[in-house]
Amino acid sequence: MTNLSDRANAAAEELRVIFDFFQTYRKDVVDEDVVADLTFGNPHEMPLPELVETLKTHIEPKRVDWFAYKTSEEEPRKAVAAALGKELNLPFAPEDIAMTQGAFGAIALAFTLLMDPGDECILPVPGWFCYTTILRAQNSVPVTVPLLDDSFNLDIDAIERAITPRTRIVVVNSPHNPTGVVYSREHLTELAAMLERKSAEFGRPIFILSDEPYRRIRFDGVPFTSPAEVYPYTLIDYSYGKILLAPGLRFGYLAICPNMPGEFRAELSQLAVSTQVAQGWGFPDAPMQYAVADLEKLSIDIDALQAKRNRMHDALTQWGYNMTKPAGTFYLWGKAPGGDAVSFTQALAKHGVYVMPGTLLDRPADFRICLTANEGMIEACLPFFEEFAE
Ligand SMILES: Cc1ncc(COP(=O)(O)O)c(C=O)c1O
Structure with a gap:
């Protein structure tokens, strides 16, 4: 690494914790073992049909x-x-x-x-x-x-x-x-x-x-x-x-x-x-x-996202989790039971439930759930959150 520029190395250093996470956390996991992926803001359903139609329209050369x-x-x-x-x-x-x-x-x-x-x-x-x-x-x-x-x-x-x-x-x-x-x-x-x-x-x-x-x-x-x-x-x-x-x-x-x-x-x-x-x-x-x-006219279903927020937030809060109710975004942020995000997230991962440890965001006692998971994933993962509540 030292043969390359200082700034490339410094940029890599900032991402090291994320790359380490990628390399270890989901290592050797096959898709069939994933109950719910609540880690990153990625889609877990097919894209909006209107989005696909719009892209098709505008990729067709007109000049x-x-x-x-x-x-x-x-x-x-x-x-x-x-x-x-x-x-x-x-x-x-x-x-x-x-x-x-x-x-x-x-x-x-x-x-x-x-x-x-x-x-x-x-x-x-x-x-x-x-x-x-x-x-x-x-x-x-x-x-x-x-x-x-x-x-x-x-x-x-x-x-x-x-x-x-x-x-x-x-x-x-x-x-x-x-x-x-x-x-x-x-x-x-x-x-x-x-x-x-x-x-x-x-x-x-x-x-x-x-x-x-x-x-x-x-x-x-x-x-x-x-x-x-x-x-x-x-x-x-x-x-x-x-x-x-x-x-x-x-x-x-x-x-x-x-x-x-x-x-x-x-x-x-x-x-x-x-x-x-x-x-x-x-x-x-x-x-x-x-x-x-x-x-500009298109949007995912915000009401459906809000329903997922309510479902997750209310269930976890009821089991004693200390969660922040988000007013926006597609994330749910809270305190990891036991105060150690890494052991909590690893315990969930053993059951195919993936969330982000706050370690990646300089907050090692907290964790983040991403609500872009589909409704099936959310229902399927809830029993594991109940199991690991304090
Ligand atoms: C706060 C914030 N800013 C910027 C970005 C980058 O967005 P994009 O990948 O759509 O460029 C993200 C993506 O997660 C984000 O969460």
Whole structure:
């Protein structure tokens, strides 16, 4: 490994715990032995028929340049600007939108646009496990700040203490993976006020990267506020992989907050294309771009997801588990009985029930259930959760 670049090794180090998990946890498991796979946000049912129809329609060439090189194309940018503008009540222009390969691509794009080697990015813990890898691959520095213990709100005082002159970005992920918390407008306004004060102190803006791939996956009518609505120096990343439950279709965008002062807004828009070229032509495939206006109308069944959330949450709570009831996302987060996530998840795995130990998210006493499992899997696994309750 040492023959290769330091940053490739540093990126790999951040993922080591995940790769180790993959290599050991499901080693030698054959599909027939899996009772329920509740580990990752992957589909366990056939895709939405409307999604398949849309893809078929847009893969069929209608002009000679159908499969020519594409950057961020005009039509999808217009469609996204209109839809997002309506959703967040902000006047996005097509130039504010960069089409990307999912939220992953948008996050990598934002990091490269805003950060030089040695610059710092503040991240929530627990939180998604790939921010640090993407940062390390470009020699930027992750700075983790734990969320508040009970509410899983951002610890705004702790974020303030973690800010240095090298801080360029604070990542806000709402609805939050893995806790399912959706941050209130008041809470985000408080964060914005602190960031405005710190930006003024250092004489340059600290940006929010609002990681919103679960924005439309919310329960019980919980309202959503994007940080972009309360803080002008915000970039939004989005993925269609969650709402369509098709993460293998790499498709999403990075959106610049239209309230951002003009010189920053214009420069970000201008540099996005060259940065994506530099990131290996990081634009979505042509058919995905043609499909965007149609894909915008599609969604997995959120009511069915909410029913699975209720079923799992209520059953586990009844057996004494300490679970957080998620307001959004497709995850259920809770305390592992006995306080050791690895032994708990291994005990379940012996019975073909797979969940994620919090060890992967820097929280070794907790575990995560992914509700994208189908209803049959959920019913079949419940007796094992009952068996291992404290
Ligand atoms: C919080 C968060 N951000 C970003 C991503 C990346 O999304 P995608 O793979 O759709 O690009 C994920 C995927 O799990 C996620 O949970």
